Amino acid sequence: MVSLTPRAERLLKALIEQYIADGQPVGSRTLVKQAGLEFSPATVRNIMSDLEELGLIRSPHTSAGRVPTERGYRFFVNTLLAAKPLHSIDLAHIEDRFQSEQDPQQLLESASGLLSQITKLAGIVRVPRRTYAEFRQLDFLGFSADRVLVILVTHDGQVLNKVIHPKRPYSPAELQEAANVFNSAYAGRTLEEVRQSLLVALERDSEDMQKMLRSAVEMAHQVFTGDQAQEPPLFVTGESNLFAFPELSNTDRLKRLFDAFTAKQDLLHLLDQSMASQGVQIFIGAESGYDALEACSVVTAPYEVDGHIVGTVGVVGPTRMSYDRVISIVDVTARLLSGALSHGGSGSRDPAPA
Amino acid sequence: MVSLTPRAERLLKALIEQYIADGQPVGSRTLVKQAGLEFSPATVRNIMSDLEELGLIRSPHTSAGRVPTERGYRFFVNTLLAAKPLHSIDLAHIEDRFQSEQDPQQLLESASGLLSQITKLAGIVRVPRRTYAEFRQLDFLGFSADRVLVILVTHDGQVLNKVIHPKRPYSPAELQEAANVFNSAYAGRTLEEVRQSLLVALERDSEDMQKMLRSAVEMAHQVFTGDQAQEPPLFVTGESNLFAFPELSNTDRLKRLFDAFTAKQDLLHLLDQSMASQGVQIFIGAESGYDALEACSVVTAPYEVDGHIVGTVGVVGPTRMSYDRVISIVDVTARLLSGALSHGGSGSRDPAPA
DNA sequence: CCTGGCACTCTCACTGTGTGAGTGCTAAGA
DNA sequence: TCTTAGCACTCACACAGTGAGAGTGCCAGG
Structure with missing residues (x-):
């Protein structure tokens, strides 16, 4: 992986955060103002130039600001990101919902629904293989x-x-x-x-x-x-949240994305892939390997029943998403879901006939 | 209902058919040429003017051609439409699929799938109330x-x-x-x-x-x-077919439509409504009474099990759809589905324990 | 190595223009 | 009285031109 000067890292971080926040290419001056940097726009421009050479950011056109590339997001996620603790209201919301749900299938569907509600993206849940x-x-x-x-x-x-x-x-x-x-x-x-x-x-x-x-x-x-x-091996919820993002509003792209949600094939593969390892996984843009997910990122985390990974929860959204927020939401949801499926909730354990 | 001179009727029919075929406002000259009318564009313009006064067609703007209004479609469907017999390939396709399917639930889902495949619109099926x-x-x-x-x-x-x-x-x-x-x-x-x-x-x-x-x-x-x-009381298939229609490509409209597909509430009401009467029913644009279905028409037909209406099949698409084709497809699908559910297929009858 | 300044580039919004499609009206013909 | 040809008119649309604004790259001085 590339290594950057601390200053360049700081700059890149600020730039990506700014871009995630409002979706506009960000220029040197805005960046200095917004991020409260102690050096001048000209310096920022020099650094930006370096970052562009490294393929971390790019310019949509000459007089626009800079935009992160997929590689930029990747670097950001790998080394610059501090996981943001989840808002306690959301946490309580998830816990409540899981508490009140009995049936394991419904629990999974709820999880998908919660993910899409809280992130305002599409929620996906890989159902355990029977x-x-x-x-x-x-x-x-x-x-x-x-x-x-x-x-x-x-x-x-x-x-x-x-x-x-x-x-x-x-x-x-x-x-x-x-x-x-x-x-x-x-x-x-x-x-x-x-x-x-x-x-x-x-x-x-x-x-x-x-x-x-x-x-x-x-x-x-x-x-x-x-x-x-x-039965469906995959729950998808809140697809229509994705209409809100201008970067996905291309009809053709949307159609392919929705077809992928319906066919489920590709998503299934992706989720199965992410069952192999523990913890949150992130697929940015082309990293997923599926055309339909072109301008999208997928954040996933496996969940367990009694210590064994059995499925995955996740979120699909545009590459420009608040990774910090989404990551912790997905992470927490997977953990709470594991809990709900494992002990009291239902999901397993000896059917002691009383 | 309005009554028109035979000539005006012929004209209106030609105009609507032309518009359904290519989606462009149609002008007097094109109409004369396309429909092979034996009078001049000027005459056509006079008649069009009458039709516009009656609210059957309208002009998107001064120098565009004419476009059917919802009222125009309604008149067209009520009095000008000759149901088009179904292409025998499609017929065979449906029969095949129903023959090979066993489980009633799957049969219903197949029906929805078939409708969307053949019409290239969204297929919907109201599952019988348990x-x-x-x-x-x-x-x-x-x-x-x-x-x-x-x-x-x-x-x-x-x-x-x-x-x-x-x-x-x-x-x-x-x-x-x-x-x-x-x-x-x-x-x-x-x-x-x-x-x-x-x-x-x-x-x-x-x-x-x-x-x-x-x-x-x-x-x-x-x-x-x-x-x-x-369980879902409603199957919806092929929603993504609707991306193909430019008149629906407005993101906001699409979102509302897809939300309606997910919530199912409104569609359910509509389908329940159409269970009240026999035969194909058509809801054009605002006739459905739901905002989400603004620029859409819904064509439905109830299906039966052993002589009792128990559910509805249907299709959702833009108001500009080939009503003749769609009507016969929906009609035939409902009939064949009734057949498949009633006798051999499965769906009912005495469980003689052999 | 940083920074202010400057020339340059490019998008975007706006404006003006010409063209083509289509209309409505009128007057002449059947 | 109905039909039709002709004509003036309207409007969307595509195209070019313009100015402002944003942002860049580069250079020279601190």
Whole structure:
């Protein structure tokens, strides 16, 4: 990374803060006045010239002021930024909301909503993969000769359901029996483990399985394979906040951005990426690697359930955002969410039958 | 309604069609050329003048051509429009998609997706109110001393679930027993009926109820009251198609429109309104009564399950849309959806346990 | 090394101008 | 009485020119 003189750093910091505040290219004189610098505009111009050579700032045109480049933002975020403690009102707001929410899914959706409300940007939340959830039980409900509703419940109270079409009709008693056998065989393992065993079980010769279990396995397998598509793995909230930013108001850019929000594919990859490491991560402009996020930055932080990272919360906004504010909001939200999901709130722990 | 000379009608029709086709105000000369009229531009101007007096068309400014007013569109739609038969490729496309889809919820989402794909506008689908669904069964699953997962299944295979917090701990056996009692008491009635009975039952002195049923009622009541918020009552797809229309490209207008898509409140009212009557309904511009839909038209058609109207499909786009095309697409989609939901597809009918 | 001064550049807002599209009106023709 | 050709008129739009303002780069002196 480039190293700058303390003065240049101070200048760059002031410039970026000023630009973030009002979105106008900032000139030497304004900068001296606004930041209360003790040297003259001319000196500032010299330093700016250096910064421009380093690729940290640039001039939209000759007689405009300077604007940070993505590289400039990156430097700013890496070395100049002092995380700003969160306003206590916001903090209380988040805590309140998490306290009153029960259902883990709703908790996640709330988190996304809160992020977008507080930051006035778009909030995103990566829902935990169900693969790692623990299987609890499964029920088969016959609806007609060829339609059976399968309901799958995980240890943490998530419910999946799917209508499947068995090869032959089953009586209610048979279905009940099949569920019982299946449940005692698989309860307590993760969904992924169950899925794997099902695959193996199906490949093996059916002789060595009880007839009932075989049916159960076949039907359950249908649920497990259809799994992914079933529910949104990602919450996006407050997209329309982004209309407020002139730098994004280009219709074409907006369309691509909104398409990305709908398709979710790219965002998902990005969030999965950021699950790999602890703490807040920031993708500035092209760093995300997705065209749709061209003039945008994404700030993310993973959240945990009982000490394991299971998902990510984050915020999407224009590169010109108050990183200090946003970073602490995202950070705190991730922490509080982890807390709410882990202990009392709901989300896990032994289902002691009282 | 105003009545016009046949010539004026012909002219108005040609003008609106021309305007829908390319979005430019249309002048007398272009109109003569494009529509192959056998009278001169001057005559056209005279007629246009009449139409303008009647409020059917207007001039954005002195030297521009004419543009239809909302009233003009309304007249056009009411009396000049010949419904255009649907392109057979589109028809096949819809049928295919409905055929391959099983789950009623997914079927509805598909319908919305199809509408937006084919019309290149935003598709909306009003999901049936669950209130009229028939109650089938309910299960209580204890997760911890103070958390019980309630799973409710309707006759048509929908699954609702909610975590509730009972007043005292229950053993698994108690929960099982409570569910049994509850199910035999209420199976086969509509959710609304069940909700009503629950209210009554709770008000009555608890003495005359079995202890078990009382608990079941209290817990079930929690599920029934939390019902509405649980799932989206409305699917919206392809919103980003609307970016393509210059008449909507005003950022402020777009924001309001997208907020309406997110809040869903207004759209819901509109769709509920259109459930009252059979067949395609069209709301042009201000007719919808919602500011957010200012320069937009909404085309809707109710769909049925077993002869009863239960929801609405529709399309939102700029007032300048190909009404003939859109109307038939919406109409056909509603019909095919009704079919898919009613017979084989899924959606209803006796759950013969085979 | 800093700074004041100065010439220079470029955007932006404003103004004026010409052109093209389209209108309304009038008077002549069917 | 209805239609049409002709004509004067209006207006948006694109284009060029202008002046002000903001900001820069560079140079020479402290």
